[in-house]
Structure formats: C-alpha cells, structure tokens
Amino acid sequence: MKRQYLVPLLALLVLVxxxxxxxxACGDDDGGNGDGNGxxxxxxxxxIAAARGLTPEDMKHALQQFVPPGEYDDxxxxxxxxxxxxxxxxxxxxxxxxxxIAAFTPEPWQGYGYGADWGDTVLAxxxxxxxxxxxxxxxxxxxxxxxxxxxxxxxxxxxxxxGRVAMVDLQDMRTKQVLAIPNIQTSxxxxxxxxxxxxxxxxxxxxxxxxxxxxxxSDEYADVYRGASAWLKIDQTNGRINMDExxxxxxxxxxQDLADAGKLVSAGWGFFGSFNTELSxxxxxxxxxxxxxxxxxxxxxxxxxxxxxxxINWKAAEQLIxxxxxxxxxxxxxxxxxxxxxxxxxxxxxxxKSPHGIDVSPTGRYLVVSGKLDPHVTIxxxxxxxxxxxxxxxxxxxxxxxxxxNYDSVLAAQVxxxxxxxxxxxxxxxxxxxxxxxxxxxxxxxxxxxxVTGGEAPFELVDKISVHYNIGHLATAEGDTVTPxxxxxVALNKWSIDRFAPIGPLHPQNFQLIDLVDGEGxxxxxxxxxxxxxxxxxxxxxxxxxxxALELYAxxxxxxxxxxxxxxxDAGEEKVERDGNNVTVWMTAVRSHFTPDIVRVKEGDxxxxxxxxxEQTRDATHGxxxxxxxxxxxxxxxxxxxxxxxxDKSGAYNFYCTEFCSALHLxxxxxxxxxxxDAVAALD
Ligand code: RUQ
Ligand code: CUA
Numbered sequence: 001m002k003r004q005y006l007v008p009l010l011a012l013l014v015l016v017x018x019x020x021x022x023x024x025a026c027g028d029d030d031g032g033n034g035d036g037n038g039x040x041x042x043x044x045x046x047x048i049a050a051a052r053g054l055t056p057e058d059m060k061h062a063l064q065q066f067v068p069p070g071e072y073d074d075x076x077x078x079x080x081x082x083x084x085x086x087x088x089x090x091x092x093x094x095x096x097x098x099x100x101i102a103a104f105t106p107e108p109w110q111g112y113g114y115g116a117d118w119g120d121t122v123l124a125x126x127x128x129x130x131x132x133x134x135x136x137x138x139x140x141x142x143x144x145x146x147x148x149x150x151x152x153x154x155x156x157x158x159x160x161x162x163g164r165v166a167m168v169d170l171q172d173m174r175t176k177q178v179l180a181i182p183n184i185q186t187s188x189x190x191x192x193x194x195x196x197x198x199x200x201x202x203x204x205x206x207x208x209x210x211x212x213x214x215x216x217x218s219d220e221y222a223d224v225y226r227g228a229s230a231w232l233k234i235d236q237t238n239g240r241i242n243m244d245e246x247x248x249x250x251x252x253x254x255x256q257d258l259a260d261a262g263k264l265v266s267a268g269w270g271f272f273g274s275f276n277t278e279l280s281x282x283x284x285x286x287x288x289x290x291x292x293x294x295x296x297x298x299x300x301x302x303x304x305x306x307x308x309x310x311x312i313n314w315k316a317a318e319q320l321i322x323x324x325x326x327x328x329x330x331x332x333x334x335x336x337x338x339x340x341x342x343x344x345x346x347x348x349x350x351x352x353k354s355p356h357g358i359d360v361s362p363t364g365r366y367l368v369v370s371g372k373l374d375p376h377v378t379i380x381x382x383x384x385x386x387x388x389x390x391x392x393x394x395x396x397x398x399x400x401x402x403x404x405x406n407y408d409s410v411l412a413a414q415v416x417x418x419x420x421x422x423x424x425x426x427x428x429x430x431x432x433x434x435x436x437x438x439x440x441x442x443x444x445x446x447x448x449x450x451x452v453t454g455g456e457a458p459f460e461l462v463d464k465i466s467v468h469y470n471i472g473h474l475a476t477a478e479g480d481t482v483t484p485x486x487x488x489x490v491a492l493n494k495w496s497i498d499r500f501a502p503i504g505p506l507h508p509q510n511f512q513l514i515d516l517v518d519g520e521g522x523x524x525x526x527x528x529x530x531x532x533x534x535x536x537x538x539x540x541x542x543x544x545x546x547x548x549a550l551e552l553y554a555x556x557x558x559x560x561x562x563x564x565x566x567x568x569x570d571a572g573e574e575k576v577e578r579d580g581n582n583v584t585v586w587m588t589a590v591r592s593h594f595t596p597d598i599v600r601v602k603e604g605d606x607x608x609x610x611x612x613x614x615e616q617t618r619d620a621t622h623g624x625x626x627x628x629x630x631x632x633x634x635x636x637x638x639x640x641x642x643x644x645x646x647x648d649k650s651g652a653y654n655f656y657c658t659e660f661c662s663a664l665h666l667x668x669x670x671x672x673x674x675x676x677x678d679a680v681a682a683l684d
Contacts, residue, residue, distance in 0.1 A: 064515060065527045067094040075477050076544050077490065078155055079511075080138040082535030087138060087157055087168060092477070092488060092541060093513055095529035103166040103175045104136020104159050110174065111623065111633035116641040118174075118560040126164050126178030137161040139537045140191040144239065148195040148263045148482035152546035154239035156200045158191040160537075165191070165202055165232060167239055171550050172636075174559055177240050182330035183212050183228040183248060189258035189357075189538075190229075190272050195482070199231045199314065200241065201261070203272050207253035212330040218281040222399070227251035228334070229272070231314055238562075247321045247333040249312060249340055252400040253279060255301070256310065258357050258423070263482050264364035266382040268315035271367055273355040274308050276301035277398070302373065306350035306407075308398065309358060309369055311385065313345040320345065341401050347389060348404045349380060357423035361432070362482050366412060366447050368432055370421035377421055377434050377445065379459065381412035413459035417443035425476040427486040427519040429453045431462070435471040435491065442467060442474060442491055442514065444523060454520060465523040467512050470494040473538040476516070480540060486519035492536055500530050509534050551618055553638030565640035567610035571595075583647075584608040589622040589635060590615055591662040594655070597670030603650040603677040609643040611635060623658025626672050632658060650676040 049059055067073050073091030076098065081088055085105030089098045106113025106123065113123050113134075127133055136159035144154040155168040163184035167177040181187075181202060190203030207225040209216035216224040233245035254274040262269030280300025283292035294300070317335060320326065320343055326333040340346035351358075353371035360367055367380040387393070388410050394403045420438030427433070430452035434443045444463040446452045456462055473492045477485040496510040508530035515524040553559070556568025569586050574595045577584045583601045587594055589611055601607055613622050615637035624633040628649060633641050657668035 061524075061526045065093045065095065065513065067091065067096075073544055075488070075541050076547060077475070077539045077541045078141045078143065079492075079531075079536045079539040080141050080157055081533060082139070082537055083135065083137045083161070084533050085136040085138055085159075086533075087141060087155070088531070088533075088536065089173065090511075090529075090539075091544070092490070093526065095511065095513060095527060099173055101168055101173050101175060103138055103157055103168065104133070104162075104164065104178060106134060108632045109634065111635070111641070112175070114633065115629075115631035115643045115645065116633040116635075117643070118558065118641060121560060122175055122178050126159075126162075126166070126180055128162065128180040133162055133164075135161070136164060136166075138166070139187075140189055141538060141540050142191050142193045142200065142480075143540050143542055144193055144197040144234070145195050145481065146197065150478060150481055150540070150542040150546055151197070152542065152548045153197070154234075155540075156191060156193060158187045158202055160186065160188055160205070163187040163202070163204060165200060165241065167200075167241060169239060169562075170548055171562070172553070172559060173549060176238075176560060179232075179241055179243070181230050181232070182332050183208070183210070183226075183334070184230060190256055192259050192261040192270070192480075193234075194261050194270075194314070195263045195267055197234050197236070199233060199246075201229065201231055201259060201270050201314070203227065203229045203256040203259055204251070205257065206255055207251075210250075210329065218284075221253055221281050222279050225253040227253060227256050229256070229270070229310075229312060230332070231317070243332070247317065247326065247335065248329075249317060249335045249346065250329075250337050251310070252337065252398065252402070254308065257355070260358050260360045260367075260480075262364055262382070263360060263362070266360060266364040266367075268313060269382075270312045270314050271358050271360065272310050273351060273358045273369060274310060275354055277307045278303050302354050306352055307355050308348035308404070309351045309355070309367070309380070311347045311349065311405075312340075316343065316345045337400050337402065341403065344389070346402055347385075348398060348402050349385070349410055350395075350404060350407045352376070352378060357421070357434075359424040359426070359432075361447055361451070362426050362428065362484055363451055364482075365451075366432075368424040368434075370424065370434060372420055372422065372437070375419055375421070376414040376416050377424060377432065378414050379412045379447070380410045381448070384410045384412070412448060415445045415459050415461055417445060417461055418464065422471070423473050425474055425479040425489065426484050427476060427516060428484055429486060429519040430456075431519055433474060433476065433489055433516075433523075435474045437470055437472065440467055440469045440471060440493070441465060442471065442489065442523065463522050465514060465525065467491040467493055467514075467525075468495075468499050468510060468528075469497055475539045475541050477541045478543065485543075486516055488541070489514040489516055489523070490539060490541065492539065494535070496530060499528060508532050509536060511536070511539075552616060553636055555614070555616060555638050556612060556640055557638050559636075559639055559641070565610075565612075565642075567612075567642060568640045569610070569612050571614055582606045582608070585610070587611045589613045589624065589657065589668075591620065591622075592657075592664035592668040594624070594657070594668065594670050598673065599655075599670070600673045600675070601647045602675050603647060605647045605674075607643075607645055607647050610640065611643070612640045613637055620661060621659045622661055622668070624655065625658050626655040627653045629653060629672070634659065647672075647674045650674045 075092040077090040079088040087101040102112035112119035188205040204227040255276040259272035282297035353374040449458040511529040558565035613635035653672040
C-alpha cells in the first residue's frame with residue numbers, strides 16, 4: 001500500500017528540492033549513497049516517509065513549514081499570551097517560539113519585576129491608584145504602522161482584566177511602559193493603532209460608574225455607568241504614550257468590544273462593535289429563596305436582534321479637543337456624548353446578532369462584522385456610510401441621542417459563512433477569511449467586485465476548511481495592513497481535545513498554519529503548533545525583515561531610557577560607599593565574575609546595587625539573583641540596572657549569575673553578607 005505514493009512523492013520532492021541540489025547544496029554530504037544528482041537523497045526520503053508512515057501531502061507540508069537550522073523565518077508573529085500576561089514572538093512558517101516578552105506579569109527570565117529598576121518602574125506605572133497589580137490578561141497586540149503598514153517600531157497590547165495598555169519597544173523586545181487608562185476598568189478586543197501610529201485606541205469593555213472613583217448600584221446602570229474610547233497619543237520619538245496629549249470620548253453603557261482602524265478611504269475613522277445594548281446587568285440572587293432573580297447576563301444581553309457598531313471620526317475629534325470642547329474627567333480630556341452628537345463625530349449602525357468582530361478591509365472600504373449567533377458576515381460599505389451621514393439618513397437615535405444610520409442604506413451585502421462567525425482577515429485579492437467558532441472552521445468569501453480578482457463573483461462563500469477546535473481569532477501575514485500577503489493564515493484554536501499526546505485534563509491551545517495558495521487555491525492545513533501557555537488571543541504577523549531589534553546595547557545602557565545609565569561604570573571603577581544606613585555598591589559583571597563578589601552590609605541597611613554588564617558580545621547576558629531576597633535580574637551585554645532594597649534579613653546569602661554564560665558560570669557567584677544589627681547581636 002505504502003509504495004503507491006512513493007513514486008509521486010519522489011517526483012514531488014525532486015521538483016521541490018531539485019533547485020537546491022542543482023545548486024550543489026548537498027555537495028558531497030550524501031554519505032556516498034547518492035549519484036550526485038539527488039537520487040540518493042530522494043531514496044532516503046522515500047525510506048523516511050515509508051518508515052514514518054508519511055503521505056506525500058505530509059511531506060509537502062513538512063517542506064512548507066521547514067526552515068533549515070540557522071536560516072531565518074520569513075515572518076515573526078506577535079501573539080498575546082492571555083492571562084499569562086505576556087507576549088510571545090513566534091517565527092513563521094516554522095512556528096518556533098523565539099521569545100517571551102514580559103508585559104503585565106512579573107517575569108523572572110527577563111528580570112522583570114524582581115528588583116531591577118527598569119522593570120519595577122514599568123510595572124509600577126501600570127497600577128491604578130491604590131492598587132498593586134501583578135498580572136494581566138494580554139489580548140490584542142497592535143503593531144505600529146507607517147502609511148498603513150507595520151513598521152517594526154513598537155507593539156501595543158491591552159490588558160483585558162484591568163483596561164491597561166503596555167508598549168513594547170521592538171528595538172530590544174522589552175516592555176517600556178504600562179499604563180492604567182483613566183475611566184476604563186476593563187478592555188476586551190478594543191485596541192488598534194491608527195495607520196500612521198498617531199494614536200493607540202483602546203475602548204472599555206464593561207462600563208463603570210462615572211465619575212470614576214464613585215460607587216453606583218446596578219439600578220443606576222443606564223444613568224451613571226459609562227464606557228470610553230481612549231485615543232492615546234503616541235510619541236513618535238520613542239513610542240511612549242503621552243497621556244497629556246491623549247483624549248477620550250464618553251460612550252453609552254453598552255459593552256463595547258472589538259475594534260479596528262479606518263484606513264485609506266476610511267482613514268481618520270475608528271470602528272468598534274458592542275453588545276448588551278439591552279443594558280443587562282445579570283441576575284441578582286435572592287438570598288432567602290437561594291435562587292437567581294431575572295435573566296443571567298448571557299440571556300439578558302442577547303435579547304436584541306441588533307446591537308450597534310460605533311463609528312468615530314477621530315480626526316474631527318482631535319479638532320474638537322483643540323477647540324476646547326471637552327470636560328476633564330478622571331484627569332483626561334473627554335468629549336461628552338452630547339458634544340460628539342452635536343458635532344457629528346459619533347454614529348451607530350445596527351449590527352446583528354450578539355456581534356463580535358469588526359474588521360476593515362485593506363482598502364478601507366468594507367467594514368465586516370460578525371454576529372456570534374448569526375451565520376452571516378454583514379458587510380457595510382464605507383462609501384455608503386459617508387453618503388448616509390451627509391444625507392442624515394438615520395433610522396433613529398439610541399437612548400443617548402446618538403444617530404443610528406439606516407441599516408439598508410449602508411449595507412453592502414451579507415454572506416452566509418457558517419456557525420459562530422467571529423473575526424475576519426483579508427488577503428490582497430479581495431477575499432475575507434472568517435473564523436467560525438461553533439463550526440471549528442475558517443470560511444473564505446469574496447468582497448465587492450471592485451476588489452475581487454480571478455473572476456469570482458462578489459460577496460460569495462468560496463471555500464471552507466476545518467480547524468481543531470473552537471477557533472477564536474485568525475490572522476493573515478501582514479493581515480491588518482493595507483497590503484496583506486496571500487500566503488499564510490494562522491488559526492488560533494481554543495481547544496485541542498485529542499490532537500496531541502494526552503497531557504490533560506487540560507490540553508494545549510493550538511495554532512494552525514494554513515496555506516492560502518496565493519489567495520487562489522483551496523486553503524490547505526500545513527501544521528499544528530500547540531501553545532503550552534495561555535490563552536493566546538490574537539496575533540499580528542509581520543515580515544521578519546521589518547524587525548528593528550538591536551544586536552547589542554551600547555556600553556552602559558539603561559534599558560528603560562535607551563540612554564546611558566547614570567550609574568554605568570567600566571571595569572576598574574567598582575566601588576562601595578557608605579553613608580550611615582545607606583550602602584551603595586557599583587558592581588560589574590563579566591565572564592565569569594562579579595566585582596566585588598563579597599558585599600557586606602548590616603541588617604536594616606538600605607542597599608543600592610548598580611550593576612553594569614560590561615560585556616559587548618552578543619548574548620553574553622548575566623543574571624543576578626540573591627537567595628531569599630526575591631531578587632533576580634537579567635542583564636544583557638551593555639546593560640546597567642539598579643536594585644534598591646532593605647537588607648532586612650541577617651545572614652550569609654549567596655548571589656549568583658542565573659545565565660549559563662561561560663564554562664565557569666557556576667563559579668560566577670558571591671556572598672551578600674548581612675551582619676546582625678548591634679541591637680540584635682547584643683541580645684544573643
Ligand atoms: S476577541 S474572544 Cu479578541 Cu474574539 Cu477575545
Ligand atoms: Cu554570568 Cu553565568
């Protein structure tokens with residue numbers, strides 16, 4: 001039986017590999033089995049395939065995914081890490097994990113949040129007033145853009161749990177800023193970067209009582225609870241968000257959800273969906289009867305057949321802010337709903353049924369929304385939207401006075417795609433690809449005839465592929481840009497059930513790599529990638545040659561500012577200074593020792609350690625950890641970090657380098673000697 005496919009397999013492999021062999025890449029390395037034209041290798045491959053029971057399809061997929069050792073992937077994927085609070089960097093097509101970037105959760109491997117000044121400072125900046133958060137739920141990564149294309153400068157990601165935003169500097173793949181956004185308590189899918197990275201926009205998910213900091217019971221939900229759309233101004237020099245130049249719009253207490261930026265024809269606009277226009281707050285619980293009163297949120301928030309897609313003209317909003325048409329709320333300049341309506345910058349469109357995704361096509365013309373309980377994608381035409389706004393073609397106003405555009409006037413089409421549509425991505429050939437959560441599939445459909453190539457009819461389902469299982473997001477390469485690529489799609493599946501070795505009860509989430517065949521062929525599953533940490537929600541996939549990561553920090557760099565650290569020293573400049581209870585140590589780290597490697601202090605001393613990694617060799621990273629002091633750093637070559645702590649436990653504590661840096665790495669250690677204070681000693 002097996003032999004039947006070996007002939008076509010051989011033909012296929014000779015075809016695919018022929019160029020490589022012809023170029024002499026396998027040279028004389030065929031161990032004498034070959035005849036010099038590749039036949040020996042091919043018969044080896046036949047043997048491997050036969051031994052492992054692989055089909056020609058398997059072999060083709062293996063070759064599609066394969067990146068030879070030492071070669072680079074064509075793409076890098078930035079994946080949110082869900083309630084791990086981190087971000088993963090993954091090569092594509094190999095699907096190899098290249099890095100984990102600490103964002104909202106302290107992460108010892110990067111020395112983030114375990115004593116080094118840069119990470120502690122960043123994490124502390126994200127604490128809402130009076131709260132110390134030590135985790136987050138990273139949801140939507142958004143790469144910075146120039147003219148609508150990813151530019152490799154910065155990455156923003158939101159915290160679902162606490163409504164925060166983190167900014168990652170792609171020069172060194174480190175989080176440089178975490179911000180608690182005033183007036184926003186939680187944020188789900190509402191994050192995007194505008195096409196020239198003017199703003200990162202984040203919307204609230206569940207509304208909160210306004211003014212912020214006050215209490216209001218659920219009976220005041222409609223009157224007092226409010227959502228917000230925050231336009232966070234990005235400093236073009238370093239990617240930081242400047243809260244003083246940011247602004248917000250007040251929103252009704254719907255549950256605002258996924259968002260996407262207008263681009264090209266819809267540039268200057270932002271779009272986000274919502275659910276729970278019913279204003280359900282869930283079922284109260286009757287303590288005497290021990291039963292709920294009323295509908296749970298799930299039912300209460302799904303009664304309406306339509307909720308609202310929100311449209312904001314942010315370019316015009318900028319002008320309103322400049323004209324002073326705002327109020328200060330929670331320390332932010334906020335355009336009230338009434339003002340936004342009066343000035344014509346906020347509109348609604350009815351969207352069916354328990355809406356989830358809103359995705360803008362690469363031309364900016366089509367706004368594709370999906371209702372989780374409607375088997376269609378509903379596609380609005382921005383050209384019709386503009387006409388309806390100009391003609392004041394409204395079908396009414398919501399309870400907060402916001403005009404609702406006439407659904408029929410702005411609709412381009414509905415395409416029946418299947419059960420549980422969530423999110424849509426695009427290729428450059430006029431196709432949309434929608435994830436179907438309930439059906440565990442990806443549906444491919446065509447957009448309007450102005451963007452469909454290849455002779456397909458507009459607004460039609462053209463292909464479908466099964467994925468395993470329960471797909472949430474999906475992403476095409478360069479997928480949120482104005483120029484998406486047509487080669488790969490990644491499905492982010494929530495469950496894997498029986499897909500991998502039984503490591504349960506919980507099985508890994510599963511990314512699946514799908515070949516789009518230049519946007520022309522039937523979609524083809526290439527590979528599975530189980531993700532052992534969760535829960536990744538969304539990814540953006542960028543061409544790897546856009547990465548702008550440094551090879552090395554310049555000597556003496558402060559990773560937070562990227563400038564020279566004020567306490568940087570060179571070899572030979574190490575010193576210890578004492579001033580009463582304050583002990584300051586300037587230390588160097590180099591293979592394979594710390595200088596000084598004995599640090600003496602007294603119990604109760606305030607200790608400041610400035611450690612300079614004086615290496616200038618790639619990857620010559622040194623860690624610094626002190627037993628029982630919960631201190632751990634990772635100092636990359638050229639980096640300087642400061643640690644401030646109180647030596648509150650007397651004793652002899654070992655410190656050591658946590659990176660296997662050299663043959664004598666185990667010897668790269670020392671002693672932190674904390675003498676008992678005189679008072680304590682006197683008692684002994
Ligand atoms: S949204 S489910 Cu990104 Cu689908 Cu969270
Ligand atoms: Cu330095 Cu190990």
